[in-house]
Amino acid sequence: MTMLEVRNLAVNYGKHRALDGASLRVGKGEIVVILGANGAGKSTLLKAVCGICEGHVTGDVHLKNAQLVGEKPHKIVEAGIALVPEGRGVFGDLTVEENLTLGAYAERARDEEAGNLQRVLSLFPKLGERRKQTVRTMSGGEQQMVAIGRAMMSNPSILALDEPSLGLSPLLCKDLFESLRVVKQAGLGILLVEQNAKQSLRIADRGYLLENGEIVHEDDAERLASDPAVQKAYLGGSGTATGAKRPAPAAMPKPASPRPAAGQKPSDIAAAAMKSVGAPARPTPPTHPAAPVPKPTPVTNEAASAPKTNAPNIEDMVAKASAASSRRNGATPKSRAPTQPPPNAPTRPSQPTIPDFASSSDRLRAMIEDIEAAARRAETYKPRR
Secondary structure, three states, rough: OEEEEEEEEEEEOOOEEEEEEEEEEEEEEOOEEEOOOOOOOHHHHHHHOOOOOOEEEEEEEEEEEEEEEOHHHHHHHHOOEEEEEEOOOOHHHHHHHHHHHHHHHHHHHOHHHHHHHHHHHHHHHHHOOOOOHHHHHOOOOHHHHHHHHHOOOOOEEEEEEOOOOOOOHHHHHHHHHHHHHHHOOOOOOOEEEEOOOOHHHOOOOOOEEEEOOOOEEEEEEEHOOOOOHHHHHHHHOOOOOOOOOOOOOOOOOOOOHHHHOOOHHHHHHHHHHHHHOOOOOOOOOOOOOOOOOOOOOOOHHHHHOOOOOOOOOOHHHHHHHHHHHHHOOOOOOEEEOOOOOOOOOOOOOOOOOOOOOOOOHHHHHHHHHHHHHHHHEEEEEOOOO
16 A cells, blocks of 8 residues: 655755655555665655655655645655754754654644654653653663654654764664564655665665656566675666576686796806905906907015105104104194205205195195194193192
8 A cells, every 4th residue: 555655756945956746655564765865855855745845846745645745844754754864953952752742733733642652652661761851961872762753653654864883883773673563564755865774675665766856767676685686786786686506717828938048047146246255356358259368467465565656755753753753852843844954054865845746645644734733733742630
């Protein structure tokens, strides 16, 4: 028996069309689930059915042959549709019992308030245990029970739920869907918008697929759950139908024979490196085969110890610097500037001057001058008292 029938329902927000010609039906004691991605128009569909959509709504919504499009929200509640909105919408500062009592404000529910309250408390025993508790101090799953119970207090024929499992733990989600199964047994029709497709299809009778504002498919919940396309899009499956055999994996091709490495082999390079560790590098022979290889001339000890012709005597220079720094007679050393000898002074053999060599000789001369300057500073140094 069809209780709610929606035909060609469309919603426009200005120039944007959020819902385009949606049609569905809900029977007595039936759970119908609407599946779709974020932004597909699921919440817009529920709001349009319940009369709280802010966009421009066209089409037909019939509840027991009564046209509801264009009616005020409270009139739609009086007709028999109750909405559990996304985010619950409970009054956090009121108690559980006060929230439930507010749901019986509709005229159709006032005469049966006590019976509806007992039915809700029997469906949700936790609410009976916490009738005097403030709702904001309860868990998310318990607050969701309060929201569903408040909607049931209006004595509806159709219960519309928008994402009831949002923000709940997996354990609470399981308890929630089991509670909806019990609500269904009370004879209510349930229109459910839910992203938890696996749990919702498990308790639903039929389902609709909504994509980009259009209903693209309708089928029984069991067949939808086993549809490869639905599994891939909504259930996280691989797209293989239940019970179907998967194709055998293709045989892996045999690896091709390795190509010869260009150049020397790694073993040859390693052997050459080990030989070069203990032996000095040998000169590379010329590439021309006919050219004779000159033998290196052996270096004798006499040739190695023979002083070079123009090399300075390093030992004499160091001895001179050491003698200058070891003087302790207190006399200030004379300037190194050359002085003219007296005319009748005997001529002394000229001291050999240090020849000017490359940059290495200049650096050595600078070092000697630094040593002599340090010796002079040491002689004139007097510690402070």
